[in-house]
Ligand SMILES: Cc1cc2nc3c(=O)[nH]c(=O)nc-3n(C[C@H](O)[C@H](O)[C@H](O)COP(=O)(O)OP(=O)(O)OC[C@H]3O[C@@H](n4cnc5c(N)ncnc54)[C@H](O)[C@@H]3O)c2cc1C
């Protein structure tokens with residue numbers, strides 16, 4: 001690990017103004033469960049680390065609109081166990097509990113979870129070409145071992161996926177990410193626009209500007225319907241999604257109503273397709289309907305070889321989730 005300086009500001013304003021942040025070398029640290037691993041491998045080499053764990057951003061509070069504001073420093077375990085989240089946002093609680101392990105969830109934070117980096121093994125291996133780690137060097141996964149990689153929204157520069165389970169649930173809930181910039185400006189970014197597709201700049205992963213800090217994530221008022229999070233992975237714990245589905249499904253008189261679907265493990269961001277949800281609205285709850293929705297989700301899907309199985313897997317999972325609902 002390279003040497004770095006460390007600072008622990010006492011306020012959000014102090015954190016974004018912290019020295020070094022304006023320069024490339026500044027990084028916030030929250031739970032540290034991803035950043036520290038990357039620093040040890042010298043994939044991330046910050047010269048200045050700003051500890052944001054004492055900023056008082058660890059509350060879950062109701063909003064005037066009937067939703068919830070979740071502080072950026074709320075731990076994943078606390079969020080999953082919160083009584084309001086369990087009652088009204090079951091899909092979020094289930095997604096969180098499917099992620100990582102108990103120990104990691106006790107450290108991992110809401111902001112850090114959204115900003116965790118991909119688990120592409122070539123990204124973690126400094127000896128391999130990787131456009132995300134070092135722009136312009138190439139993508140080792142394209143011709144390499146790509147079983148975990150994207151089948152939707154990828155580019156010829158990068159086929160990595162975003163690994164967060166929580167982000168998939170937040171996408172289906174239409175969450176907004178609240179931020180604070182060094183200038184003092186505040187923004188609320190819809191989850192749909194928060195993570196980016198790789199395109200020609202896979203190293204730019206989100207809509208955040210350098211030095212901008214996540215302060216909270218807000219959830220709109222609860223959405224009725226059955227909340228489901230289903231995740232297929234290589235083992236029951238401590239493993240990232242091969243494919244996951246976050247769904248809120250209403251059924252009335254044998255017909256789907258107000259269905260929302262988001263998918264993880266298939267793209268560089270949580271994947272949601274309006275057209276798939278539209279096909280389900282008011283349609284009879286049959287296997288043919290589920291297949292039509294899967295067709296819409298998989299439009300433009302392309303495997304890279306080892307990950308081709310993700311396309312039929314997604315289809316089968318969607319059918320299973322709709323059947324369960
Ligand atoms: C073995 C293992 C298995 C795992 N399995 C899963 C899994 O199945 N599903 C899953 O979803 N996750 C999984 N994870 C990932 C884990 O959930 C993340 O490491 C964790 O959520 C990151 O949160 P953190 O607070 O520790 O972030 P940190 O490591 O502190 O930070 C991560 C990044 O976010 C930035 N950052 C943090 N907070 C803020 C903020 N408020 N504003 C701006 N920038 C910020 C940091 O600068 C850094 O770049 C796994 C991790 C490990 C090690």
Ligand code: SF4
Pocket residue numbers: 118120121122123129130131132133138139140141142157158159160202
């Ligand atoms: S898929 Fe993306 S992260 Fe993985 S090697 Fe290619 S460029 Fe790097």
